Amino acid sequence: xxxxxxxxxxxxxxxxxxxxxxxxxxxxxxxxxxxxxxxxxxxxxxxxxxxxxxxxxxxxxxxxxxxxxxxxxxxxxxxxxxxxxxxxxxxxxxxxxxxxxxxxxxxxxxxxxxxxxxxxxxxxxxxxxxxxxxxxxxxxxxxxxxxxxxxxxxxxxxxxxxxxxxxxxxxxxxxxxxxxxxxxxxxxxxxxxxxxxxxxxxxxxxxxxxxxxxxxxxxxxxxxxxxxxxxxxxxxxxxxxxxxxxxxxxxxxxxxxxxxxxxxxxxxxxxxxxxxxxxxxxxxxxxxxxxxxxxxxxxxxxxxxxxxxxxxxxxxxxxxxxxxxxxxxxxxxxxxxxxxxxxxxxxxxxxxxxxxxxxxxxxxxxxxxxxxxxxxxxxxxxxxxxxxxxxxxxxxxxxxxxxxxxxxxxxxxxxxxxxxxxxxxxxxxxxxxxxxxxxxxxxxxxxxxxxxxxxxxxxxxxxxx
Numbered sequence: 001x002x003x004x005x006x007x008x009x010x011x012x013x014x015x016x017x018x019x020x021x022x023x024x025x026x027x028x029x030x031x032x033x034x035x036x037x038x039x040x041x042x043x044x045x046x047x048x049x050x051x052x053x054x055x056x057x058x059x060x061x062x063x064x065x066x067x068x069x070x071x072x073x074x075x076x077x078x079x080x081x082x083x084x085x086x087x088x089x090x091x092x093x094x095x096x097x098x099x100x101x102x103x104x105x106x107x108x109x110x111x112x113x114x115x116x117x118x119x120x121x122x123x124x125x126x127x128x129x130x131x132x133x134x135x136x137x138x139x140x141x142x143x144x145x146x147x148x149x150x151x152x153x154x155x156x157x158x159x160x161x162x163x164x165x166x167x168x169x170x171x172x173x174x175x176x177x178x179x180x181x182x183x184x185x186x187x188x189x190x191x192x193x194x195x196x197x198x199x200x201x202x203x204x205x206x207x208x209x210x211x212x213x214x215x216x217x218x219x220x221x222x223x224x225x226x227x228x229x230x231x232x233x234x235x236x237x238x239x240x241x242x243x244x245x246x247x248x249x250x251x252x253x254x255x256x257x258x259x260x261x262x263x264x265x266x267x268x269x270x271x272x273x274x275x276x277x278x279x280x281x282x283x284x285x286x287x288x289x290x291x292x293x294x295x296x297x298x299x300x301x302x303x304x305x306x307x308x309x310x311x312x313x314x315x316x317x318x319x320x321x322x323x324x325x326x327x328x329x330x331x332x333x334x335x336x337x338x339x340x341x342x343x344x345x346x347x348x349x350x351x352x353x354x355x356x357x358x359x360x361x362x363x364x365x366x367x368x369x370x371x372x373x374x375x376x377x378x379x380x381x382x383x384x385x386x387x388x389x390x391x392x393x394x395x396x397x398x399x400x401x402x403x404x405x406x407x408x409x410x411x412x413x414x415x416x417x418x419x420x421x422x423x424x425x426x427x428x429x430x431x432x433x434x435x436x437x438x439x440x441x442x443x444x445x446x447x448x449x450x451x452x453x454x455x456x457x458x459x460x461x462x463x464x465x
Contacts, residue, residue, distance in 0.1 A: 002062040002063050002064060003041055003062065003064045003084060003085065003086075005062050006058050006059055006062040006064035006086065007020070007041060007042045007064075007086070009058045009062075010042070010044050010055055010058055010086065013051065013054055013055070013058075014044060014045070014046070014047075014051060014055075017044065017045040017046075017047070017092075018042055018043070018044050018045075019042065019043045019045070020041075020042050022039075024043050025039040025040055025041070025042070025043055025087075026039050027072070028040055028043050028067075028069055028072065028079065028081070028087040028089065029079075029080055029081055029087075030072075030079075030080065031072060031073070031074045031075055031076070031077060031078065031079055031080070032072070032073055032074065032075050032134070032322075032334075033075040033076075033333070033334050033335055033336050034333045034334060034335040034379075034381070034383055035076070035077035035080055035417075035418055035419060036080070037080070038080035038081050038082045039081060040065075040067060040081035040084060040085055040086055040087040041081070041084045041085060041086065042086050042087070043069075043086070043087045043089055044086050044087070044088050044089065045089045045091070045092050046088060046089070046090055046092065046093065047092050047093060048093065049093075049165070049167065049173060049204040049205070052088065052090070052167045052202050052204055053167050053171050053173060055086070055088055056167050056168075056169065056171055056202060057171045059085070059086060059447055060169060060170070060171070060445060060447055063445060063447060064085050064086055064447060065081065065083045065084060065085025065086070065447055065449070065450050066085060066086055066088055066202075066447055066448055066449070067079055067080075067081050067085060067086070067087045067088065067198065067449050068088050068090065068139075068143065068198040068202050068203075068449065069087045069088060069089045069090070069091075070089075070090060070091060070110060070111065070136065070137030070139050070140030070141075070143070071091060071113065071134070071135070071136055071137045071140060073132075073134035073135075073136045073140065074140060074144055074414075074415065074417065075336055075414050075415075075417075075419075076411070076414050076415050076416060076417030076418060076419040076420060077417040077418030077419050077452070078143075078144060078197050078198065078415060078417040078418075078449075078452055080418060082418070082450075082451045083450050083451060085447075088202060090109075090110045090111050090137075090139055090202070090204070091111040091137060092111055093109040093110055093111040093139075093204065094109055094111035094112050094113070094116070095108070095109050095112070096108050096109075096112055096116075096117065096120050096121075097109065097205065099120070099121055099124060099126075100179070101124040101125070101126060101210075103179065104126065104209060104210045104211065104212075105162060105179055105207055105208060105209055105210055106121065106128075106207070106208055106210055107205055107206070107207045107208075108138055108205070108206055108208065109139075109204065109205060109206075110137060110138060110139020110140070110142070110203050110204060110205070110206065111137050111139060112137065112138050112139075113135050113136065113137055113138070114128065114130070114131065114132075114135055114136060114137075114138065114141065115135045117138065117208075121210065125212060125213055126210040126211065126212060126213065127210065127211060127212075127213050128160070128208060128210055128211075129150040129153070129154035129160070129211055130146060130147065130148055130150060130151070130154065130155075130156065130157055130160055131148040131149045131150050132146045132147060132148035132413070133148055133149070133319055133322070138206055138208070139203045139204075139206065141157050142157055142161055142164060142193070142194055142203055142206050143193075143194075143195070143196060143197055143198055143203060144157075144195065144197060144414075144415040145157050145158055145194050145195030145413070145415065146413060147369070147372075147374070147412065147413035148369070148413070149246045149248055149315075149318070149369065150245060150246055151369060151371070151372050151374075151413075152238070152244055152245070152246065152247060152369070152371030152372045153243060153244065153245040153246070153277065153371075154211065154245075156413070157194055157195075158191060158194050158195065159209070160208055160209045161190060161194050161206060161207070161208060161209075162177060162179060162190070162207040162208065162209055163175060163176050163177035163178065163179065163190055163206075163207040164176050164190055164193050164194070164203050164205065164206050164207070165203070165204050165205035165206075166193055166200075166201040166202065166203050166204065167201055167202045167204055168200075168201045168442060169200070169201060169442055169443040169445075169447065169448050170442075173204070174189075175205075176189040176190040176192075176193060177189070177190050177207075179207060192438070195415070197415055197416065197417060197449065197452050197453050198448060198449035198452065199439055199443070199448050199449045199450075199452055199453055199454065200438070200439065200442050200443065200448065201442065201448065202448075214245075214277035214278055214279075214283075215278065215279050215280060216277070216278060216279060216280040216282075216283040216306075217245075217275065217276070217277050217283070217306070217308075217311065218275070218276050218283050218287060218304060218305070218306045218311075219246075219273070219274065219275045219276075219304070219305045219306075219311045219314050219315065220272075220273075220274045220275075220276075220287075220290075220302040220303060220304050220305070221266060221271060221272070221273055221274075221302070221303040221314060221317075222271065222272050222274070222294055222299045222300055222301070222302050222303070223255075223266065223267040223269040223270065223271045223272075223299070223300045224269060224270045224271070224272070224294075224297065224298060224299050224300070225269065225270075225298050226270060226298075227249070227251055227270045227350055227351070227354060227366070228347055228350075228351055229270075229297040229298050229299070230249055230270045230271070230272050230297070230299070230370070231249065231346055231347045231350055231368070231370050232297055232347050233272070233293050233294050233296070233297040233299060234247050234249070234272065234370045234371055235343055235344070235346060235347060235370075236293050236296075236297070237289070237290055237293050238343060238371060239343075240289065240293070242286050242289050242290060242293075243276075243277075243278070243286065244274060244275070244276060244286070244290070244371055245275045245276060245277040246273070246274060246275040246371075247272060247273070247274045247275075247369075247370055247371040248272065248273040248274075248318050248367070248368065248369060248370070249270065249271070249272055249273075249366075249367065249368035249370045249375070250270070250271050250273070250318065250321060250365070250366075250367055251270050251354075251365055251366040251367075252268050252269050252270055253363065253364075253365040253366070254321055254324065254325060254365035254366065254367060254378075255267070255268050255269065255270075255271050256268040257321075257324040257325055257327065257328050257365060258317050258320055258321055258324045260324070260327070261320055261323060261324035261327050262316065262317055262320045262324065264317050266303075266317070267300070269300075272294075272299075272370075273314070273315065273317070273318045274290065275311070275315075276290070287302075321365075321367055321378075322334060322336070322378065325363070325365050325378045325380055326380060328363045328365075328380050329363060329380045329381075329382075331382070332380050332381055332382050332383075333380075333381065333382075333383045334378055334379070334380060335378070335379040335380075335381060335392050335396075336376055336377070336378045336379075336414070337376065337377055337379075337396045337399070337400075337414070337419075338374060338375065338376040338377075338411055338412050338413060338414050339374070339375065339399055339400055339402075339403035339408055339409065339410060339411070339412060340372070340373050340374040340375075340403070340408055340409050340411070340412030340413075341373050341403050341406045341407070341408030341409075342373060342406065342407060342408065343372070343373045345373075345406040345407070345408070346368075346370060346373045346375070348406070349375075349402055349403060349406055349408070350366070350368065350375055352402055353366070353375075353377070353399050353402065354366065356395060356398055356399070357377075357395065360391065360395060361388075361391065362379050362380060362381050362388060362391060362392060363379070363380040364377050364378065364379050364380070364392075364395065365377075365378050366378075369412070369413075372412070373408070373412070374412030374413060375412075377395070377396070377399065379392040379395070379396075400420075400423050400426075401426075404423075404426060404427055409427060410423035410424065410426070410427050411423075415453075416452070416453040417452050417453065418451065418452060421453060421454070421455060424453070432454065435453070435454055436454050436456060439454055439456065440456065
């Protein structure tokens with residue numbers, strides 16, 4: 001009954017921008033990977049901070065779950081409406097509000113997409129480097145603390161977000177910081193909301209750090225006889241101070257899948273995709289040093305690309321990897337999982353994981369952001385087959401236990417959502433209780449994206465207090 005009241009009030013507020021259509025609700029009830037469908041009762045398409053405030057207030061007052069939604073490209077069940085409620089779609093809030101080339105920053109609404117921003121600022125000589133693969137919304141990338149292929153050189157969203165405007169669960173609108181490049185003014189609330197996964201509020205503006213487009217960019221693909229040698233060459237390069245901009249590892253299973261899916265003819269061997277940025281001279285020096293290291297580790301010849309079109313074609317193989325993996329088994333779904341360990345333990349962790357997978361009956365290709373210690377497994381499985389699900393769960397659990405034993409984390413970039421709540425407790429222990437206290441301080445009725453990240457009592461209405 002309470003949710004019906006909420007839906008009626010939101011409909012009065014935004015009219016036909018509230019959808020009850022089953023197809024729209026279903027679209028907002030699943031993400032990119034294996035987590036089960038959980039559709040909201042309605043989808044509200046907000047176009048302003050003021051509308052977000054009004055919808056937040058309605059949901060709080062009626063005890064209706066509210067699930068912020070950007071583009072739906074998350075992978076750990078962040079957007080599933082497991083308790084029903086209203087999905088708040090902010091994709092229509094898609095304006096670039098300000099670009100400050102002299103200060104190397106910009107301010108955007110949460111629905112602005114990564115590629116859209118880079119196209120918008122292209123003529124300024126600046127770019128935004130965080131690239132999670134998908135053309136995700138910047139609000140969603142902020143909320144999930146996204147990362148990706150450029151993290152080894154430019155960092156993750158936590159390094160790129162200078163400030164956020166947030167609608168809190170009580171309806172207040174706050175801005176967490178100024179545009180100053182450094183500040184000692186109070187608690188760092190910006191970092192609190194970067195990675196908060198929609199449980200603490202709705203992000204409605206983001207101020208982002210930008211970078212100059214490098215004078216020279218060269219990309220390369222090189223194969224190796226083993227994953228160990230490929231990873232060890234990267235570790236050596238990083239420890240030698242080579243400022244690699246991007247370095248991705250695809251194992252032999254994934255390379256064969258990419259060749260079949262995208263029509264490439266790379267060797268079906270463990271392969272590094274690399275990119276070097278800087279001045280012409282510095283890029284030449286980086287390449288020379290990297291070629292020497294690769295040769296020491298048994299790597300093959302470099303396949304180079306310097307012009308933009310050819311680089312994009314080369315990197316398309318990497319970006320096609322998830323779709324290529326899915327094509328390995330018709331009618332099956334992907335279960336992607338990730339861990340991150342200190343760089344010095346990466347080779348060991350990946351080796352032990354591959355040894356464990358020797359008995360796996362499922363396709364489980366490996367992909368690594370090996371410059372920062374982060375790697376993924378992509379299980380391709382029949383979600384109607386309980387035996388396959390349990391098998392994948394076992395390998396996933398052992399991989400995470402292995403990473404935690406090496407002082408790593410259960411997720412380098414996917415986030416917690418529904419999929420990794422138990423592992424968060426294993427990793428951080430009583431620290432999770434502090435997170436829970438912060439959540440309940442800001443959202444005492446637990447209506448903001450309930451059930452994600454933290455286990456808390458069910459949502460209840462203000463009227464029931």
